[in-house]
Amino acid sequence: MTTVQYLDIQKLTCIRGQRVLFRDLSFRVDGGQVLSLEGPNGAGKTSLLRVLAGLLPAAGGTVALVSGRGAETDADERGRRVAWLGHNDAAKPQLTPREVLMFFARLYGTRADIDAVLASVGLAKIANLACGYLSAGQKKRLALARLKVAERPVWLLDEPLSSLDADGRKRALDLVNGHVMFGGIVIAATHEPLGVASERLTLGAAA
């Protein structure tokens, strides 16, 4: 996993339909830092995360991923450095948690220790049970495990704590802390305090 020094966002503008979600947004996230995105529903938290991941083109502004190799501004290239946790958990009902993680590890070309990762999110016992039988919280744990398997420097998380129980939250925070401890970047959209030391960015409801 290549390290990233910082993520530099300059004058980012996002327009959905005919609504301006945010305009000329500038901020910077350093390696080893957690940024929590806050704001009411519809403020554009998910859209900002999608723009950062390169999934959604911005209407204006730049996102630069700065590392020892220079600044990377291309959206597709940025996507290759990002691990994504969205609203939906990408858990195929026909596949088992182990199969899902094996698939993503091979797709991303990483050699993660699947069993260790499954144990770290508390899914070791049901690793071979089809995901269709998993609860919402268990699927969220699987999604968290996927972040670890991706071995990417920047984690973009949309509501990472939703539907998790107390044990699940603790494990999620352990994962986040572990990631930033080694210089990773975590940007998480949340409704509730993340529970780790973090910078905050509040998106207001667009005018």
Place this chain on the structure above:
Amino acid sequence: MIGALLFRDIRLATRAGGSAALALAFFAAVATLVPLGVGVDLKLLMRVAAGVLWVAAVLAALLSLDRLFQADFEDGSLDVIALSPLSLETVAAVKIAAHWLTTGLPLTLLSPLLGVMFGLPPEAVGVLTLSLATGTPAVSAMGAIGAALTMSIRRGGLILPLLVLPLLAPAVIFGAGAVQAALDGLSSGALLFLAAFAVVATLLSPFAAGAAVRLNLAG
């Protein structure tokens, strides 16, 4: 990386409740229904066999196509796949290949049996099988574009055939036409035309489908 996606899609299609077996059963069921509708005049059945089997094969393939991207789009897998080292064009090409391997190929392999049941002579059965082997990749490829365009639409499965069927007319015409010409003892360029159509469709569609995936992910 390509292999991971290919094997996962094949595994999803062939696991219990997957689309591969359903498409095959649909194909056989439609083919069975036709003699029940038109009667058992073997001469007549022989004349309509190629057309019926080609139309049934196209419909069976389309049946499983609507979920090609939609399933991954709805459960969030497509976002994660889009951020993989593979380009969206490659992702589309791999998914088309997986669809053909789990739908087009089995349909082709089943077709000689149905051809015989419709009273086709051996040479015509051979041409039918060859035409399906040549043409079904075009069905998967064209259909994938429609599937990518409609993946964010809740009832995309209803719109998909309307988008794709007219575009597949050349495949049905040349595919069934090749068999018809063989029955009449004519030599025709139908198989060559079909092959040309399939090659162009297969080469172009990953780009069109990739572009359609990209715009739907931005949605």
Place this chain on the structure above:
Amino acid sequence: MFAFANPKRFMDASSAFLPWLVAVTVLSLGAGVVLGFLTPPDYQQGETVKLMFLHVPAAWTAMMAYGLLALTSLFSLVWRHPLSDVAAKTAAPLGAVFTVLGLITGSLWGRPMWGAYWVWDARLTSFLLLLFIYLGYIALWNAIEDEVRAARAAAILALLGAVNLPVIEFSVDWWNTLHQGESIFRAGGPRISAVFLWPLALSGIGYTLLFFTLWTVRIRTEILERRARSILLSGAA
């Protein structure tokens, strides 16, 4: 094309030229139809030959409309311009209507010759497929709620159709010779004697202008609708 690329400028320009366009359309269409009905009956087809003045221009306009649909779709994909989105969106239903008109007049024209309204004539079968392509395009537009996304998706489909139409045409012709159909719609239509040429050209121009008139009106309506919607939306926020 670029001069009109701005919706505001298009509204200004079109309100100036629209009355003239309507006038020229009425004149040429009227002249074409009247002259068409004054032509002598054909020695083979009799009076039904006069359907030609309704059919051939409708068929031509339907194809031209698809060409324009593909062109504006290309503009909207490459230059991402809202006006070309609107132009493509509004061209499709018009094209579909002219296609239906071509199909109906064609089958009426063919009836006395074939002894049936529909004999899977190659030209008409191609047009039926064209109609389905139009309908698919319209359905896709209507099914996607987000306007920008709908425009892009529909544009991809329109271009795909444009690439495919010649292939469809070719395959249908091939199919028709395989099944030995007979066509009065030979390449370039039936041999045209000079008497028919002028009225045909006039009604061809009339249909073309009619399309452009209706297109302009529909584009204007769509622009106004979008403005109204954005006023309502900004008022609500």
